[in-house]
Amino acid sequence: MTPSIILTDSRDPDLASVAARVPGGRAEVRPSAELAAAVGELHGVMAVVVTSPDPEVVRAVVERGRLYRVPVIVACESEPASRLAADLHADEWYVLPASVDEIDRRLRTARFRVRAAEVAEANRLERVGFESLLFDTTTRLPTLPVMIERTRALFKERGELVIFYLDFIRFAKIEEIYGWEKLDDVLGTTAEAVRDFIAREDLGDTRMMLGFTHDDDFIFFYIPERDRRGTTEHEITELVRRLRRFVGMRLEEEHGEDVAALFDIFVGSAHVYHDHKVRLERLIYRGVREAAHTARSIEQRQRARKVTDLRRLLHDRSLYVEYHPIFSAESGRIFGYEALARGVARTLRSPEVMFEVAADADLLWELSRLCRARAVEGAAEKLGEGQLLFLNADPHDFTDPTFGNFESIDPHRVVIEITERTAITDYPAFRGRLNALRERGFRFAVDDAGSGYAGLGSIANLEPDFIKLDISLIKSIETNFIKQNLVETMVGFAREQGAMVIAEGIESAAELDTVKRLGVPLVQGFFLQPPAGQRGSEQAKNGDRAAARAAARRIRQAGTLRRRK
Amino acid sequence: MASTYSSSASILVVDDDRDSAVIVRDLLEAHGYAVYVAHDGDDALTMFDEIRPALVLLDVMMPGRSGWEVCHAMKQHPTHGRSVRVVMLTALSAWNDKQAAIQTGADDYVTKPVDLPGLLACVKRNLALVGPPV
Numbered sequence: 001m002t003p004s005i006i007l008t009d010s011r012d013p014d015l016a017s018v019a020a021r022v023p024g025g026r027a028e029v030r031p032s033a034e035l036a037a038a039v040g041e042l043h044g045v046m047a048v049v050v051t052s053p054d055p056e057v058v059r060a061v062v063e064r065g066r067l068y069r070v071p072v073i074v075a076c077e078s079e080p081a082s083r084l085a086a087d088l089h090a091d092e093w094y095v096l097p098a099s100v101d102e103i104d105r106r107l108r109t110a111r112f113r114v115r116a117a118e119v120a121e122a123n124r125l126e127r128v129g130f131e132s133l134l135f136d137t138t139t140r141l142p143t144l145p146v147m148i149e150r151t152r153a154l155f156k157e158r159g160e161l162v163i164f165y166l167d168f169i170r171f172a173k174i175e176e177i178y179g180w181e182k183l184d185d186v187l188g189t190t191a192e193a194v195r196d197f198i199a200r201e202d203l204g205d206t207r208m209m210l211g212f213t214h215d216d217d218f219i220f221f222y223i224p225e226r227d228r229r230g231t232t233e234h235e236i237t238e239l240v241r242r243l244r245r246f247v248g249m250r251l252e253e254e255h256g257e258d259v260a261a262l263f264d265i266f267v268g269s270a271h272v273y274h275d276h277k278v279r280l281e282r283l284i285y286r287g288v289r290e291a292a293h294t295a296r297s298i299e300q301r302q303r304a305r306k307v308t309d310l311r312r313l314l315h316d317r318s319l320y321v322e323y324h325p326i327f328s329a330e331s332g333r334i335f336g337y338e339a340l341a342r343g344v345a346r347t348l349r350s351p352e353v354m355f356e357v358a359a360d361a362d363l364l365w366e367l368s369r370l371c372r373a374r375a376v377e378g379a380a381e382k383l384g385e386g387q388l389l390f391l392n393a394d395p396h397d398f399t400d401p402t403f404g405n406f407e408s409i410d411p412h413r414v415v416i417e418i419t420e421r422t423a424i425t426d427y428p429a430f431r432g433r434l435n436a437l438r439e440r441g442f443r444f445a446v447d448d449a450g451s452g453y454a455g456l457g458s459i460a461n462l463e464p465d466f467i468k469l470d471i472s473l474i475k476s477i478e479t480n481f482i483k484q485n486l487v488e489t490m491v492g493f494a495r496e497q498g499a500m501v502i503a504e505g506i507e508s509a510a511e512l513d514t515v516k517r518l519g520v521p522l523v524q525g526f527f528l529q530p531p532a533g534q535r536g537s538e539q540a541k542n543g544d545r546a547a548a549r550a551a552a553r554r555i556r557q558a559g560t561l562r563r564r565k
Numbered sequence: 566m567a568s569t570y571s572s573s574a575s576i577l578v579v580d581d582d583r584d585s586a587v588i589v590r591d592l593l594e595a596h597g598y599a600v601y602v603a604h605d606g607d608d609a610l611t612m613f614d615e616i617r618p619a620l621v622l623l624d625v626m627m628p629g630r631s632g633w634e635v636c637h638a639m640k641q642h643p644t645h646g647r648s649v650r651v652v653m654l655t656a657l658s659a660w661n662d663k664q665a666a667i668q669t670g671a672d673d674y675v676t677k678p679v680d681l682p683g684l685l686a687c688v689k690r691n692l693a694l695v696g697p698p699v
Contacts, residue, residue, distance in 0.1 A: 080656075083677055098616070113628070120630075450664065489660065
């Protein structure tokens with residue numbers, strides 16, 4: 001069927017006239033709010049003409065238009081509105097009033113443009129496809145086809161190739177928490193670490209080479225020395241063990257314990273022997289698949305082991321809590337502490353990992369309860385006069401009937417942090433529970449604000465007392481003026497709402513300086529003071545006090561050095 | 566080398582509207598910057614690779630590749646992506662648009678229609694963060 005319908009939210013009869021120039025053509029009118037949905041549902045649409053001045057309507061229609069390759073034309077009330085149409089990637093626009101001929105011309109141009117864009121996109125994909133066939137842009141590592149070409153001769157000559165598949169899990173989590181720039185950095189460090197490992201290992205005549213799968217896994221070729229009978233399983237296990245440790249240490253050095261504890265490397269390997277009857281590429285691809293499969297099954301086994309570790313943790317209450325101070329940006333005094341639970345067992349050190357395992361094993365409530373109980377136990381000693389305890393909670397925690405039953409702490413001193421990342425499914429019920437807790441004296445913070453696309457409206461809906469900015473907004477904020485603008489907007493918005501903004505993840509003097517200048521009242525981060533556990537000895541407590549004093553000094557000084565210059 | 570960098574910093578202006586590109590070029594040249602002009606995304610990326618500008622003024626609205634796409638590609642550049650400052654010219658100013666801009670790696674934005682003193686201030690504050698050219 002040739003497309004012949006003009007889909008629109010306008011009652012302009014000229015549109016029907018334009019449509020009628022095509023055999024069987026007609027205009028189909030829908031309310032503005034339903035226009036975007038109709039783009040995918042209605043068959044035979046040749047173009048969409050949108051007249052609504054609401055950017056959200058235009059945006060939605062353009063997005064659907066892109067998806068279904070239907071040209072979108074905006075009929076604008078004024079010249080400035082056409083600018084908006086352009087910024088929102090509309091294919092064409094015209095300013096009202098317009099003649100039937102002009103509308104017809106715009107429609108044709110838009111249809112031509114969509115076709116041209118399709119061709120250009122296909123060309124681009126072809127080019128990008130070709131470039132990325134050879135090297136990965138982030139790690140600068142060769143991809144598999146290049147690796148195969150480079151090892152072809154040697155593999156033939158020596159007859160044996162060992163393929164390692166390095167399966168990195170939870171890399172996506174890093175991106176989710178810290179943003180894509182951080183993940184790019186981490187991938188870069190990883191590639192460098194593996195390269196250094198290869199250079200450092202004294203492997204005689206052995207040849208090794210590293211490549212990247214484009215997702216987040218690495219492939220590693222190993223061609224043993226000339227005069228050897230073959231590589232033993234034991235040698236492979238040893239090599240893998242050293243590699244894991246080397247990469248893990250490097251990541252901890254460069255990106256800190258939190259990042260290093262977040263993910264695991266699983267290495268699978270496969271032996272490939274040269275066979276002149278079988279195509280070399282096929283041999284290698286099969287080997288890669290086999291190695292990847294092995295890596296995945298090791299991961300599965302590890303997962304099962306972690307569930308056992310978690311059950312033991314719950315039974316023994318082997319969980320410790322660190323308290324991360326939140327400072328007043330004005331006075332430098334400690335305003336409160338965020339409680340961070342960590343597993344004692346090395347495999348469960350990272351809270352993200354711990355909760356992921358708990359979710360798998362259906363032990364979320366149990367783990368959350370233990371975390372809260374431990375946090376409150378330690379708080380009695382930690383909290384000074386007037387200081388608050390910030391506790392992390394997940395929306396699912398609110399369905400736990402025991403939630404909020406703390407015996408040893410006054411609810412007025414507790415702030416419950418709800419992350420913006422987890423979707424809240426049943427809003428009215430959630431708000432009901434929230435309000436019941438509020439009546440008992442608890443206060444609330446929206447965590448990771450600005451990480452999703454939820455916008456300010458959904459934050460306002462929760463009526464928070466505190467808004468914690470997402471770390472990705474703070475990272476390098478001193479050089480990014482868009483981030484500065486967003487934070488400034490949030491500070492103003494919070495003020496209107498009667499809430500206080502907290503900037504967490506402050507890692508440098510420049511970041512502290514900037515958020516302070518933007519009017520953020522509360523600050524938290526490693527640059528000020530890292531989280532610390534409960535302190536038994538008087539000496540350790542003195543250490544904490546000295547660290548807090550140093551942080552207070554840094555906060556009070558922030559900005560002054562720059563101004564003096 | 567003499568510290569002539571602030572007056573010789575190179576700027577790539579990308580705008581398919583030739584008239585406004587000329588206005589911006591004249592303004593920046595009058596302030597001593599070396600200005601290059603591209604009229605579409607593909608041109609811009611080629612010139613970016615050749616001249617390695619300290620700053621790119623990038624119009625969002627362009628036929629073919631959009632400014633967002635070009636910004637993303639520039640920031641992915643293996644050697645120059647980290648140091649270049651990219652300023653977007655856009656009519657959008659909602660919260661979500663700015664978040665999207667951060668995702669593409671943009672450093673700053675100027676809303677259209679462009680106010681020339683504002684644009685100049687924006688260029689200056691961004692170049693102040695770039696080290697001298699290598």
